[in-house]
Amino acid sequence: MDHATRPVTGLLRSSVLVSAALLAACSGTDKQAVSATESGNVDTPPSKNIEIWPQLAIPGQNDPAIEQQVASLLAQMTLEQKVAQMIQPEIRDFTVEDMRKYGFGSYLNGGGAFPNNDKHATPADWIALAEAMYQASMDDSEDGIAIPTMWGTDAVHGHNNVIGATLFPHNIGLGAARNPALIEQIAAITAKEVMATGIDWVFAPTVAVVEDDRWGRTYESYAEDPAVVRDYSRAIVEGLQGRFDQDFLSDQRVVSTVKHFLGDGGTEFGEDQGNNLSSEQKLFDIHAQGYVGGLTAGAQTVMASFNSWHGKKIHGDEYLLTDVLKTRMGFDGLVVGDWNGHGQIAGCRNDSCPQAINAGLDIFMVPTDAWKPLYYNTIEQVRNGEISQARIDDAVSRILRVKFRAGLFDKPSPANRPLSGRTELIGHADHRAVARQAVRESLVLLKNNDQLLPLKPGQTVLVAGDGADNIGKQSGGWSITWQGTGNQNSDFPGGSSIYDGINEVVQASGGRTLLRPDGLFDAAEQPDVAIVVFGEDPYAEGNGDIDNLEYQRGDKRDLALLQSLQAQGIPVVSLFISGRPLWVNPEFNASDAFVAVWLPGTEGAGVADVLFTDAQGAVRYDFHGTLPFSWPATPQQAVVNFYDDRETPLLPYGFGLKYGQPSTLANDLSEDSGYDASLLAPRPLFQQGVKDPWHMVIGTLAGDNLDAEAITSNVQSHGSVAIRTIDRVIQEDARRVVFDGKGNGIVSLQGNFPVDLRAFSEANGRLSVEVKADAPLTQPLQLSMLSEEGVRRGIDIAPQLKGTEWTTVTVDLHCFAEQGINLARVFSPFGLSSQAAAKLSFGEVLLLPGSEQPATLTCPQ
The missing domain is CATH 2.60.120.430 (Galactose-binding lectin)
Incomplete structure (x- = not known):
């Protein structure tokens, strides 16, 4: 999910789905020039210097009333009840009766998991499950204690698991907008839509700083600039949780999670769940800035990362989780694991891992039926001394502290909270208007020959490409389903495709639109201009890892479409959907104008707001966005960041044209991919x-x-x-x-x-x-x-x-x-x-x- 949520893929059946999860497994891709010794297998741990890390001023700490409540409740709890607080199962793998029996402290829905396993579950279905789980957790007839449970969900660009929700641009697009105030507003809207379904806890924001754009989660990063990530982290935490001096964790807010701690954006080769070899100073300077922003805004939870630091899995790294995060930086909230991430620690399994608790993990995120043996194994490990009672008490105190701060002991049950059941909040018109603004501000104009843009709307406009009328493609991963695949436009009621916006503007001015995904048209339909919408298909996490940045390598069908239109003398505007910068030199050459639209979400109509003038020829909205990542000059230029000064990108970080500015890209960029098979080891x-x-x-x-x-x-x-x-x-x-x-x-x-x-x-x-x-x-x-x-x-x-x-x-x-x-x-x-x-x-x-x-x-x- 944002953690790595792993739904059944269909490739494996029966016991392998459970058993394979017992093994520590990482994702990755082949990389040109991989050494004979795989990354992470041989490594020298860095020397450690705790003085590198700041002592943060975190609001809301050491409240005597809350600390007394935590201590009093903790003193009443049995070991079994304490361990149950530390177990977080997934809704597909346990029942309401399991909640009643064990009293789990929290639970989650992974990407692509829905109440009743129904993709089209209604808000009422979500609320019903939240209410049933809450009531079961408060039923002390079996476990002897009443502690409200928490439901956590991946709402990473809106409440993205719920049909009809407002889906905002993914983080990379928001980073292009450079607007922290807008980000806070987006987070506040997300909190409202989440609370309308009875959920308490959001696994966001992702605060990775991506160094290698081959990583499949690049679009989950705001920018290659750690300062942008720091400021955005603060903004989104304040939007989700409220500001500490105003409405902190009120009944309009949810608990947030800064993730993934630490260094997930800096793995070798951009390999998902891979190995980060940064020095400790770089780990702080580049990869920890999001935690400086998020924790000082009062973030209550931190999610541990799948990756390793110099060969050691973060889930089992006591230095980083305890010495750095909790002791030095002063974080007193809870640390939750990622999807069976504890099972990747050397010597651990998904159903047994004292090392993770000893390192500082407070909650095991344990999907599949491994939750039950993990519960009993952990109890036994405390009894035999493998885990100290003091460490258990610390973990449970942190969990209870977050619940008391969030008011869960005082708030009504999920079905009776102020926003719960207000289905009009899901995809509300005001929310969509903010998302549409975010789309407009995220667009980056990279090329504009002869000031082709903005377009006058009263023309015949050919709209081509497989992304033109495809809300699922423009929304990317983490959109209804985990990978964002298998969706139709009807799965996004209330949303608009990029074509919808174009058609609305053109038709209103007396022009004509021709929706032709393949670019073919009759002679009588001769267009004045072609808008081609194309780009990456949806993916999430390791499924998006690639070994170089060449777009459509070996299958240049979109390039053929562009070149065909260009050969007919039709001016071509390319709208490029992607979760990262990619090497598109041939596509640049075949385009008269080129716009990076990233992954705009459900409000695709916002693109046309910027592309077209009004009926009188005046600009309605100028381009606002600038590149959040340097644009590569070659397919191999995956690690090119403004702070490195090692290579020169094709377009630098922060680049972005506005109307009236001359286009700087040549029309004859090199189309030689530069691939050298001799470099392959x-x-x-x-x-x-x-x-x-x-x-x-x-x-x-x-x-x-x-x-x-x-x-x-x-x-x-x-x-x-x-x-x-x-x-x-x-x-x-x-x-x-x-x-x-x-x-x-x-x-x-x-x-x-x-x-x-x-x-x-x-x-x-x-x-x-x-x-x-x-x-x-x-x-x-x-x-x-x-x-x-x-x-x-x-x-x-x-x-x-x-x-x-x-x-x-x-x-x-x-x-x-x-x-x-x-x-x-x-x-x-x-x-x-x-x-x-x-x-x-x-x-x-x-x-x-x-x-x-x-x-x-x-x-x-």
Whole structure:
């Protein structure tokens, strides 16, 4: 969710959905010039200097009345009741009766989770669930105590899980607007729409400062400038929670969360949940400024980050969570984990992790049914001394402190609060007007040849591109569904597409609009100008990680559309939807005007407000936005930030034209992507152990369905497969696999997110595997890949094995592509499967760039 919310993908079935979550799994992508030793596997921890961190003046602390209430209630609680306060399950994985029995301190809905599992749940449905959970938490008949629970939700650009809510531009667009006052207003509106559904707690703002734009969460960052992030963090916390000297946490406000602590925007290669190698000084200067802003505004909760700092997972980093955040910076609210993030700590599982509590985590965010064993394991770990009673009491005190400050012990139940049930607040016209203003102020004009813009509305306007009439695409990820996919315009009632706004303006002035997504029109319809709306499809988190910034690499369909219109002599205005700057030099060249519209949300009509004059030819709204991120000069220029002074971007941070200013971009920008396959280094997938971001599973295939579990032990069996570690060259550097022949057994490397392997394919790469059979194989042994679409394809490597000797088999990656594997979206890069009984071992598994030596297996001619 904003934490990494992981709904069922459809690629995995049955037990693997639960079991794979037991393993620490990160997301990531292939990067050009990845070293043979994966990032984060070998690292030297930095020396620590607590003096780097400020002692913050945080409002509202040390209130004697609240501290007395906390201490009094804590003294009445049993260990079981205290641990229940520290468990946060997800609405798909527990029931109202579970709440009544255990009395969980909080719960959440992940991205794409809805009451009754109904995407189109009404506000009344949300309120009914909130009321039922609250009443169950206050029922002391089973757990013996009445403490109100809290519902947390990812309302990251409006109340984005709820049909009909106002969706504002994503953070990157708001950063382009450079308007903290507007941001505070947006947050206050979000709080109202959230409270209308009975929810108390919002997992926002995200205060990451993105250094590498390949990261799939770049659009969740306001800017590459930590000062902008600091100021926006303060503004959004004050908008959500209210100002401390005015209406702090009143019945018009919700609890906020600054996240993700710490360094998520600075991982190597922009890899989601990856490793941040910043010095401690840089960690504060660049990545901690959002916490300075948010905490001094009174933010009550902080979410721990998935990423590591110098190889150590933040969820288990006592120095950062306790010494820095709580002790030095003085934060006395609660620290909540991210989606099973505790399970990624070395030595932990999703259902057992004393290390996280000892490090300073106060609430386990634990979706799936792992919440129940985690609850009992944590109780036992306190009893046996693995977790101290003092640490439990500190965590629960922090949770209770937030609840008392938020007035949850005094407020009516969710269904009876002042804003609850006021469905007119969801998508209210006044809210949409503010969102439309935010759209206008977020737009950045990058090119405007011959002052083509603003357009006069009384013309024939061709509106083309797949983003023109597509509210889901313009809203991006975290829009109704987690990834923002699978939505139709009807899922956004009250919203407007970019085309809707254009059509309204043009029709009102007597002009004509031609909506032609493919750009085709009849000779009698000759347009005066073409507006082409195109860009990235929605994604969230690691699904958005890419290995370079080239737009539509290998599939330049949007460029072809632009060039076709240009060739017909039609002036072309490009409206580029994206969650980050991308290398679009060819698209720039094929455009007469070019506007970065980012991800504007549901009020797409705001774009036309700026593009067109009024009927008399006067500018209605000038361009306001400036680049929140430097625009890359090459696809490889992913790390180019104004404070680095290392490289020169195509367009600098802060660039943005206004009407009347001359366009500065050339019309003949280099279209050479500059890709150099010689820079690509081998990438280990398995080398003495599984490499990030993969995890290993074993199980049985039935068609494309996989019943499997994650490997969590050096000896394990499941379904038709048994596996154990063995020594080949050094200790436990290989695996021995036994297929029992009772099903199609498989051992596979899989990830939480698909990975882009096109760099290796473009370099004529191959998959290399060291294999040794115990006896000559008489039946097929399939070496396979699985792409995101659920397509698994294999190649029989049994004939390539040399008796019972260790053999290195290399397979041309094009072979997998020819069988239907989408190498841009690979979910599993390696699998070995057999339907027959067989005993074998495998060692190193690598992705290799091409060489003069042919692969063992090449594609059939």
